[in-house]
Amino acid sequence: MPVVRFEGVSMRYGRGPETLRDVGFSLAPGSFHFLTGASGAGKSSLLKLIYLAHRASRGRVELFGRDISLVHAGDLPFLRRRIGVVFQEFRLLEHLSVFDNAALPLRIAGRKPNTYRDDVAELLHWVGLGERMHALPATLSGGEKQRLAIARAVVDRPDVLLADEPTGNVDPAMSLRLLRLFVELNRLGTTVLIATHDEELVARAARPVLHLEHGRLIEPGEAE
Amino acid sequence: MSGPFDLNRWKPGPLLPPRDARDGALVFVVAVLCFLACLTALAALAANRAADGWSAQLSGSATVVVRAKAGETPDSAAARAAETLAGVKGVSQAQALTKDKAEALLEPWIGRDALVADLPTPRLVTLDLDPKAPASAEALTKALHEAAVDAVVDDHSRWIADIERGAGLARWAALGVFGLIAAAAAAVITFATRAGLAARHEVIEVLHLSGAEAGFIAKLFQNRFAAMAASAGLLGGAAAVIVGVTARLAGGGAGLTPVLPLAWIDLLAPLPCPLIAALVAGLAARAAALRLLRDMP
Known part of the structure; x- marks a missing residue:
């Protein structure tokens, strides 16, 4: 059973034009995909449908085998907890420290602080923020914010990891390091979908690619 | 930090x-x-x-308007009523108002000149009632009736x-x-x-x-x-x-x-x-x- 399945999915913002049109694909458990396409092709919109920030205007979206349109509103938070998201604009909580930001999903899941603080600290060391755990996001560089956003997305070992341009603000060495983190998580069973412009990253990882053009999913070799 | x-x-x-x-x-x-x-x-x-x-103030007191019967002066009728009521259970004190006081109470309504001497001014008896178990208007009326006193009891219940x-x-x-x-x-x-x-x-x-x-x-x-x-x-x-x-x-x-x-x-x-x-x-x-x-x- 695929963890993510789209069937004839279209999406629009309000009464605007469709940003996604008749999209269909599925992600098998433990798979690793890249999502590529030019700016405005619909990459972020597609991710939004998966992390339940938006609803499809047409078609069927299934997560973990459940049709999202039929899921009770009270169950949606529990589905969201199974999905880690690295937002393009980071979306860090500016009034919380690096440590608190990274620990946020665990706190929301109702875990006691003493059960996760060592894990959070270890993860922050791993992404190179071990010395900045006190710091507020406003004092971090773009790359540090990126790494913090990634740490927050993976801290609760999600079933699916979605990342929107996760290497956009980091140097090549860190980019490679983050890719290794994603690969490692994938090896542990997490399904990974990374939206990126970084062709070098895509080439280096040698993983399947979903390519969007003007809101449509294009098969390899297919030109619109 | x-x-x-x-x-x-x-x-x-x-x-x-x-x-x-x-x-x-x-x-x-x-x-x-x-x-x-x-x-x-x-x-x-x-x-x-x-x-x-x-x-509490109103329910602790009552007023009795006494009318003299034939052959009886208003003052003696009031005195008899006060004496009768003083013996009723639930009455602490009964006091007949004098003619002067009764006329003084009427003065604002009918004026001094109208108070001619032979006008049959009713007499008032004021009662202080036992605050714990005050006598009821019925008990007071019954006592007055038994003593053959022509009187009307006002226990202030309308005001209360x-x-x-x-x-x-x-x-x-x-x-x-x-x-x-x-x-x-x-x-x-x-x-x-x-x-x-x-x-x-x-x-x-x-x-x-x-x-x-x-x-x-x-x-x-x-x-x-x-x-x-x-x-x-x-x-x-x-x-x-x-x-x-x-x-x-x-x-x-x-x-x-x-x-x-x-x-x-x-x-x-x-x-x-x-x-x-x-x-x-x-x-x-x-x-x-x-x-x-x-x-x-």
Whole structure:
């Protein structure tokens, strides 16, 4: 059973034009995909449908085998907890420290602080923020914010990891390091979908690619 | 923050950003509403106390109008009535008013010139009743009837009923004003919660997308606004107590005025104000937050 399945999915913002049109694909458990396409092709919109920030205007979206349109509103938070998201604009909580930001999903899941603080600290060391755990996001560089956003997305070992341009603000060495983190998580069973412009990253990882053009999913070799 | 991060001393930070400048204005408005609510409660208590006092005074006494029978002078009829009534159970004292006093009572109504000597002025007997077990009008009438005295007993019950009706009206009016103020406070809090949610939309969205349940997020706002309203309630309640103490001291032993007496114990009325304010604010904030979260995907 695929963890993510789209069937004839279209999406629009309000009464605007469709940003996604008749999209269909599925992600098998433990798979690793890249999502590529030019700016405005619909990459972020597609991710939004998966992390339940938006609803499809047409078609069927299934997560973990459940049709999202039929899921009770009270169950949606529990589905969201199974999905880690690295937002393009980071979306860090500016009034919380690096440590608190990274620990946020665990706190929301109702875990006691003493059960996760060592894990959070270890993860922050791993992404190179071990010395900045006190710091507020406003004092971090773009790359540090990126790494913090990634740490927050993976801290609760999600079933699916979605990342929107996760290497956009980091140097090549860190980019490679983050890719290794994603690969490692994938090896542990997490399904990974990374939206990126970084062709070098895509080439280096040698993983399947979903390519969007003007809101449509294009098969390899297919030109619109 | 300086120094190495001490994991053992780490405590999770507040999920909602610290208070902002608008919170001060909200505390002020809620404090004023709480102050008005407490003053209403104090006024209601004072009105109630006044009504009780008047009722007690009226129910502790009765008046008997005595008409002389043929062959009897009004004064002797009144004296006989007083003597009869003094022996009735529940009567502490019975006193016949003299002719002068009876005429003095009538003077404002019919004037001095009209009080001609041969006008059969009725005589009055005033009764002080036992406050614990006052004699009923029926018992007094029966005793007078048995003693063959022609008299009408007025136990003031008509006035007591009027006063009780008035006191009841004052109580309901106070309750109505109190309800209005509580509703206004709830509306203010609801408005502030919506503004708070709008201002912290980014935070709410991150919590929401990270899997926070609506109840979890609503609770953050509920607790935030309940704490704020509790401190506002404390300020408003304290201000009302200060006004009450000032009124009590300025009014001497009988309170603000003998018409609106305020007892020291009445000044405890604003005590639950912070709790009630917190409850109203917490519920209003929770409802507003849940309503807004319902619209999120």
